[in-house]
Amino acid sequence: xxxxxxxxxxxxxxxxxxxxxxxxxxxxxxxxxxxxxxxxxxxxxxxxxxxxxxxxxxxxxxxxxxxxxxxxxxxxxxxxxxxxxxxxxxxxxxxxxxxxxxxxxxxxxxxxxxxxxxxxxxxxxxxxxxxxxxxxxxxxxxxxxxxxxxxxxxxxxxxxxxxxxxxxxxxxxxxxxxxxxxxxxxxxxxxxxxxxxxxxxxxxxxxxxxxxxxxxxxxxxxxxxxxxxxxxxxxxxxxxxxxxxxxxxxxxxxxxxxxxxxxxxxxxxxxxxxxxxxxxxxxxxxxxxxxxxxxxxxxxxxxxxxxxxxxxxxxxxxxxxxxxxxxxxxxxxxxxxxxxxxxxxxxxxxxxxxx
Amino acid sequence: xxxxxxxxxxxxxxxxxxxxxxxxxxxxxxxxxxxxxxxxxxxxxxxxxxxxxxxxxxxxxxxxxxxxxxxxxxxxxxxxxxxxxxxxxxxxxxxxxxxxxxxxxxxxxxxxxxxxxxxxxxxxxxxxxxxxxxxxxxxxxxxxxxxxxxxxxxxxxxxxxxxxxxxxxxxxxxxxxxxxxxxxxxxxxxxxxxxxxxxxxxxxxxxxxxxxxxxxxxxxxxxxxxxxxxxxxxxxxxxxxxxxxxxxxxxxxxxxxxxxxxxxxxxxxxxxxxxxxxxxxxxxxxxxxxxxxxxxxxxxxxxxxxxxxxxxxxxxxxxxxxxxxxxxxxxxxxxxxxxxxxxxxxxxxxxxxxxxxxxxxxxxxxxxxxxxxxxxxxxxxxxxxxxxxxxxxxxxxxxxxxxxxxxxxxxxxxxxxxxxxxxxxxxxxxxxxxxxxxxxxxxxxxxxxxxxxxxxxxxxxxxxxxxxxxxxxxxxxxxxxxxxxxxxxxxxxxxxxxxxxxxxxxxxxxxxxxxxxxxxxxxxxxxxxxxxxxxxxxxx
Numbered sequence: 001x002x003x004x005x006x007x008x009x010x011x012x013x014x015x016x017x018x019x020x021x022x023x024x025x026x027x028x029x030x031x032x033x034x035x036x037x038x039x040x041x042x043x044x045x046x047x048x049x050x051x052x053x054x055x056x057x058x059x060x061x062x063x064x065x066x067x068x069x070x071x072x073x074x075x076x077x078x079x080x081x082x083x084x085x086x087x088x089x090x091x092x093x094x095x096x097x098x099x100x101x102x103x104x105x106x107x108x109x110x111x112x113x114x115x116x117x118x119x120x121x122x123x124x125x126x127x128x129x130x131x132x133x134x135x136x137x138x139x140x141x142x143x144x145x146x147x148x149x150x151x152x153x154x155x156x157x158x159x160x161x162x163x164x165x166x167x168x169x170x171x172x173x174x175x176x177x178x179x180x181x182x183x184x185x186x187x188x189x190x191x192x193x194x195x196x197x198x199x200x201x202x203x204x205x206x207x208x209x210x211x212x213x214x215x216x217x218x219x220x221x222x223x224x225x226x227x228x229x230x231x232x233x234x235x236x237x238x239x240x241x242x243x244x245x246x247x248x249x250x251x252x253x254x255x256x257x258x259x260x261x262x263x264x265x266x267x268x269x270x271x272x273x274x275x276x277x278x279x280x281x282x283x284x285x286x287x288x289x290x291x292x293x294x295x296x297x298x299x300x301x302x303x304x305x306x307x308x309x310x311x312x313x314x315x316x317x318x319x320x321x322x323x324x325x326x327x328x329x330x331x332x333x334x335x336x337x338x339x340x341x342x343x344x345x346x347x348x349x350x351x352x353x354x355x
Numbered sequence: 356x357x358x359x360x361x362x363x364x365x366x367x368x369x370x371x372x373x374x375x376x377x378x379x380x381x382x383x384x385x386x387x388x389x390x391x392x393x394x395x396x397x398x399x400x401x402x403x404x405x406x407x408x409x410x411x412x413x414x415x416x417x418x419x420x421x422x423x424x425x426x427x428x429x430x431x432x433x434x435x436x437x438x439x440x441x442x443x444x445x446x447x448x449x450x451x452x453x454x455x456x457x458x459x460x461x462x463x464x465x466x467x468x469x470x471x472x473x474x475x476x477x478x479x480x481x482x483x484x485x486x487x488x489x490x491x492x493x494x495x496x497x498x499x500x501x502x503x504x505x506x507x508x509x510x511x512x513x514x515x516x517x518x519x520x521x522x523x524x525x526x527x528x529x530x531x532x533x534x535x536x537x538x539x540x541x542x543x544x545x546x547x548x549x550x551x552x553x554x555x556x557x558x559x560x561x562x563x564x565x566x567x568x569x570x571x572x573x574x575x576x577x578x579x580x581x582x583x584x585x586x587x588x589x590x591x592x593x594x595x596x597x598x599x600x601x602x603x604x605x606x607x608x609x610x611x612x613x614x615x616x617x618x619x620x621x622x623x624x625x626x627x628x629x630x631x632x633x634x635x636x637x638x639x640x641x642x643x644x645x646x647x648x649x650x651x652x653x654x655x656x657x658x659x660x661x662x663x664x665x666x667x668x669x670x671x672x673x674x675x676x677x678x679x680x681x682x683x684x685x686x687x688x689x690x691x692x693x694x695x696x697x698x699x700x701x702x703x704x705x706x707x708x709x710x711x712x713x714x715x716x717x718x719x720x721x722x723x724x725x726x727x728x729x730x731x732x733x734x735x736x737x738x739x740x741x742x743x744x745x746x747x748x749x750x751x752x753x754x755x756x757x758x759x760x761x762x763x764x765x766x767x768x769x770x771x772x773x774x775x776x777x778x779x780x781x782x783x784x785x786x787x788x789x790x791x792x793x794x795x796x797x798x799x800x801x802x803x804x805x806x807x808x809x810x811x812x813x814x815x816x817x818x819x820x821x822x823x824x825x826x827x828x829x830x831x832x833x834x835x836x837x838x839x840x841x842x843x844x845x846x847x848x849x850x851x852x853x854x855x856x857x858x859x860x861x862x863x864x865x866x867x868x869x870x871x872x873x874x875x876x877x878x879x880x881x882x883x884x885x886x887x888x889x890x891x892x893x894x895x
Contacts, residue, residue, distance in 0.1 A: 139805030163388025192791060193809065194381070210805060223666035226653045228646040229794050231532035232360070232382045233655025233737075238647060238666040245647055245666055255736040256360060256659065262381030263792060263809070264800060269647070271802040272670075276629050278642035279671020296640065301672065301682070304639050308597075309686030311622040311638070315595040316691070318576075321584040324545035325600030325676070326534035329651025329663055331714035332676040333536070334543040334551065335706075336599060340578075342569045343684045347556050347578030348593065351545045353537050354500070354581065354882035355606050355795075 005071035020062040020073055021049055031075050032084065032113050034202050035151035036063040039252065039259060040160055046151055048087050048113060051075045059083050085117050093124040095203075096146050103142075104204035106217035110149060111203075127174065138186045140193045140209050140267045148205040150176055154197035161200075161260050166191045178205075193263040199250050200259065210267060211247035215239070220247065224254075227265045228327060232256065234265050245272050283307060312344065321348035356657045358491065358527035359739060359751040363390055365525030368483055368490035372400040372511070373422065373497020373886075377407055378791040380495070380531045380656070387493075396487055398480050400425060401497060402786055403816070403858055404851045413479050416853050417470040419786050420501060420773035420887040426510035427770065428466030429481040430517055431458045438485035440519030447763050448516050454765035461770075469770060471853075485518045489525030496533060496788070500885040504877040506768040516763045522754040532656040539654030542725070542740070543718055547578030552722040568721050580881040581607065582874060585616040595622040599676055600643065604632040605796040605864060608872040608883040609839050626676055629798050632864060641679050644669040650711040651677075652733065654740070658750070660728055661737035677714060681706040773887040774875035777855065781837060781889035783821075784856045785871060788886075793862040801862075813866035814847035816858035817892065822848040825894050832895040835859070837888055840870030843895055857892055861885075 002013040007024050014023035019042065024031050035046040044061035051062045054072040059080060062073075074080065091110065099105050131145040155167040155178065166189045170179040181189025198206040220239035227234045235254035239247035248266050250259045271277075281304035282296040312320060322344070324336040333351070340349035363369065363386045377384030384407070391397050391410050399411040400422075408414040417425050433439055434455065444451050463474045484490050492515060498507045512521075512528055520526035532538045544551040554561035557575055566573050579587055581603065587593040589612070596617070607613045617623055617636045625637035634640050648669040654660045669675070674682075684706040708714050712730050719725050727742035727749075738749035754763075777784050792809040793800045800806045815833050817825075827833065829848040834841060835857065844859065844866040852858050859868040873888040 139808045160389070160392075161385060163385050163392060187809075192377075192381070193805075194385075221666075223664050224662075225646070225664045225666065226535070226655075226661045228535050228653075228799075230380050231535060231537060231656035232380050233535065233653060233657070233659055233661055234382050235661065240666050243667050253735070256655065256657075256661075257382045260382050260385050264794060264806070265382075267805055268794075268800055268803050270804065271628070271799040272645050272647050272667075274629075274802040276802060277645075277670050277673070278627060278629060278634075278640060279673060280642060281672070282637075282640040282642075284638050301674070304641060305679075305682050305686055308624050308639050308641075308683050309690060312595055312597070312624075312683065313687045313690045315621070318578075319592070319594040321579060321587070321593045321596050323581060323584070323596065323598040323601050323603065324540055326537035326540045327600045327646075328536065328540070328676050329646075329649065329711065330536065330539040330543045330654060330660070330718065331651045331711040332599075332680070333540040333545040334714055334718050335677050335680045335708070337544040337546075337550070338569065339680050339684050341550075341556075341565070341573055342571045343687055345572075345574060347547050347574055347576060348584060349545055349578055350547050350581045350584065351537070351540045352534065352581065352601050352603075352606060353541055353546070354880065355533075355885070 003067050003069050005067055005069070005073060007073045008075055014067040018067050020051060020053075020065045020067055020071070023067050024062065024073070024075060029075055031062055032116060033063060034109055034113065034149060035153060037153055037200055040153060040156040040200070043152060043156070046087065046149065048084055050080055050083050052077050052080055081117070085119055088114050088117055088119040089122065091149050092119060092121050093126055094128050095149070097121045102147070102204040103207040103212055103216065104147075108204060109202035136180070136186050138191060138193060140195055140263065141186065141198050142207045142209040142212055144205055144207075145177060147203045148178055149203055150178065151202060152178075153200040153202060154178060154206055157196040157200035162192065162194050162196045164190060164192060167197060193267065194261060195263070195266040196260060208247060208267070210270065211239075214246040215241045222249070224251070227261075229264045229268065234261055236261055236265060238269070245269050316345050318346045318348060320344045320346055324349060324351040326351050326353065356527065356529040356531070357521060357753040358524070358529060359657045359659075360386065362524055362527065362752065363387065363491070366390055366395050366489060366491050367525060368396045368398065368487045370398045370400070370484050370490060370492045371407055372492065372494050373499075374493050374495035374531055375401070375403070375405045375407075375497070375788060376493065376495075376531065377405070379533065379789060381791065383531060396483055398483055400480070402853060402856055413476065413483060415472045415476050415480060417472055419784050419856060421470040421770065422498060422501070422507045423503060423510045423768050424461065424466050424469040424770040425472065426507075426514055427458055427461040427768070428463060428470070428477055429484065430514055431461040431466070432463060432478055432481035433485045433517055434458060436481070438482065439517045443519030444517070447522070447758070448765060449762040450765040454513065454767050457767040457769065484514070488518065488520060489523060490518065490520045491525065491527040491529055492520075493529045493531060495531040497886060499530075499880065499882055501882075501887065502774045502875050502877050502884045503771050504882045505879040506771075509766040509768050513765055513768070516765060521763070522752065522756070524752065527752070530656070535655070536653040538656060538658060539652065539660070542654055543722070547580055550721070551718060552724045565721065582876055582881060582883060585613055588619050589616040591619060594620060596620055597624045597626070598633060599626040602631040602633045602796040602798055604636065605867065605869060606861060608869055608874045608885055610867050610869040611840060612874065626679060629802070631796065631798050642671065642673045643679070644673040644675045648673065649675040652715065658739045659737040660725070660733055660740060662730065662733055677708065677711060681708055774884050775873050775887065775889045777889045781891045782855065783890050783892050785835070785837065785888050785890040786856060786858050786886050787861055787868055787872060788858065789862065790860050793860065795862070796864070797862045810862075813844040813860060813863045813868070815844050815892070816849050816852045817846050818852050818854050818856070819848050819850055820854060821892070822846060825892065827894050834893045834895045835871060835890050837871040837890045839873070840867075842866050842868060842870055857890065
């Protein structure tokens with residue numbers, strides 16, 4: 001049974017169990033959020049998504065409010081706007097004013113909300129946190145809890161997406177903070193370095209360590225591809241700047257894996273630009289003088305290909321064998337077996353399916 | 356996989372056997388954890404107390420190499436408890452009665468003795484899998500890398516048939532394929548006995564079809580598997596090889612024998628990203644473009660064909676492998692058929708593909724299961740084969756109406772001990788695998804600083820009681836030796852492994868675990884028994 005409600009004077013139909021936020025967004029009504037993420041269970045922690053609902057006292061967080069028949073909702077009244085500005089002002093009283101050097105700039109949901117509501121970074125006299133920056137020694141997730149807004153998206157992402165429960169909230173009141181395990185290092189708390197926490201973090205509190213200083217959202221060309229490691233077939237976006245892969249980001253559009261990736265998928269791309277990459281064909285030649293070990297000498301493609309063709313042409317038939325690759329594409333493997341069968345005239349083609 | 360990955364959300368019971376899913380297929384691992392979080396039951400059977408064991412409803416530790424006894428024993432209990440799906444057996448299967456007879460010998464007491472799993476645990480596992488349905492079985496190399504790998508798989512399938520856990524949502528027999536594109540490499544015919552789509556080279560009709568498509572005469576004789584190629588090289592029957600993107604000198608069993616075999620070749624060409632242990636043995640090394648530098652497709656473990664997209668230009672003078680093979684093919688044909696050079700003939704002597712997409716058109720034209728695949732159709736979500744035509748939506752779940760052969764066949768299989776069991780001289784069982792931060796021989800992950808930081812060196816998993824007996828502390832150097840070689844590495848004293856079992860990875864060149872492993876193969880699947888060999892462990 002569809003549920004009828006009114007949002008900003010417009011009649012809307014919603015499904016039972018939907019929240020007011022879901023229903024609004026499904027109908028193109030914008031409500032800002034910070035702690036909310038469509039993949040994660042709602043907690044109503046940040047109160048940025050508050051709305052006015054007729055016959056309900058005070059402002060209500062729309063991310064945890066289920067729709068009900070006849071509900072009349074206003075998402076953008078002066079009272080709502082004032083409350084949202086207050087929420088943002090309070091967050092800024094304890095947030096560094098360093099967007100200019102922040103990794104998250106351009107992809108920061110706090111920055112976007114502050115911009116939308118034009119909240120100035122005031123000269124606050126109150127207490128501020130001063131956590132050590134980048135204190136956790138793990139190789140992949142950079143921590144700066146001065147930028148944490150306690151939305152707990154990292155806590156929920158770890159628990160609900162990765163199923164790992166590394167993150168939690170410790171203490172009370174102003175001393176609230178996100179901790180790994182019993183306030184230990186991330187790896188000690190059982191972190192698998194999947195980076196989901198950084199992917200879901202709306203600010204610069206948790207960011208991808210290997211990409212720091214290599215560019216921000218507006219600098220990257222994104223190219224969606226399929227991971228090269230295991231058989232799950234996760235999709236992700238290469239973030240490319242100046243012809244180099246400098247970051248991998250996960251995307252909700254990835255059908256197989258959504259935002260989830262493992263440590264290799266998210267952070268295992270550094271080999272692409274490693275100085276050890278072979279960049280020219282190599283031919284093994286005898287040493288300069290008699291008795292020297294043979295060594296590889298760089299050659300042109302023409303020279304290498306001619307040598308390969310000449311040698312292989314001498315062994316057409318069952319004297320030849322080709323080992324194809326489970327790392328290569330379908331198109332390449334198809335040509336490898338066609339080459340072996342049609343050109344080399346043998347069925348001696350296999351790959352590492354058994355290893 | 357018979358079922359799609361997302362279908363894990365529909366399972367009531369997940370039976371994970373021989374798969375360390377959270378480390379080898381990590382994102383499927385997270386789906387299993389999420390399933391447990393929502394209340395699904397998890398059974399883990401593994402010689403090692405892997406991470407999933409810690410959240411399992413039931414965890415059993417079988418002695419390495421006793422999976423058939425375990426699976427037959429579970430079937431025995433299910434039959435005697437009348438937990439089987441009689442309706443499914445009658446309607447969809449055959450061979451039940453003959454199979455049933457072979458199970459009588461697998462009494463709980465005997466199975467417990469073979470596997471070292473307590474009888475009560477066998478009953479608990481059998482009851483949960485058979486009665487809390489739908490149930491799926493997820494397995495990987497822990498099932499297949501045995502001299503009885505083929506029969507292990509049949510034993511898994513028998514259990515699914517017995518309980519009707521196949522061909523429906525939440526059920527299934529789900530092998531998790533290891534490499535990103537091992538499924539695809541098989542699909543497109545990089546196998547000695549098959550053209551694309553598992554069409555047999557020995558089948559006259561199939562061969563005729565490919566002879567017409569490619570314009571050449573083709574051999575009807577199935578080719579050699581990896582292990583057979585290496586043996587043939589050693590014996591001089593294979594004289595030249597092209598190895599593309601595989602580091603066999605480290606990844607294959609009995610590494611020294613592999614190296615010797617490759618050295619016997621007259622000519623070896625290797626296409627690689629890096630100067631691997633295998634590339635060092637080559638006469639010519641061709642620099643290959645990485646997956647970030649090319650267009651194409653990979654097919655994942657659930658048969659989903661997905662796009663690979665070019666993000667950057669090839670590094671240096673690297674070329675994609677498909678371009679390199681075209682280059683070589685054209686040159687060979689100029690040598691062997693000089694009269695044809697420059698001709699406009701469309702036979703196999705001309706290799707003028709302009710793009711990966713053009714190659715996919717050709718694959719679709721000769722491969723029934725890929726017929727409906729085009730780059731436009733797979734752009735956003737991929738498609739799961741079989742995709743028999745351009746309007747077909749793909750096939751998330753196999754065998755819903757009937758099996759490939761018609762009825763599901765119960766296959767009698769008997770327990771057989773591994774090729775090499777521990778003895779007085781080599782008293783430990785070595786089992787091998789991988790760990791989360793690394794992949795295979797580390798040619799890629801070893802060049803990612805952070806991954807190296809997480810796992811910089813080999814650690815031999817050794818049970819605390821065995822460690823105490825050997826006077827070994829955590830981190831001490833060990834010497835592990837087998838009939839084939841020896842390796843030095845540090846100990847990780849942990850009860851992840853059982854008594855008398857050690858676990859090592861094959862990631863590290865300086866602790867070359869495959870110097871120890873056994874080349875004994877399954878006679879049908881030709882898969883080496885990397886999960887069991889006998890070793891001696893000493894404090895160094």
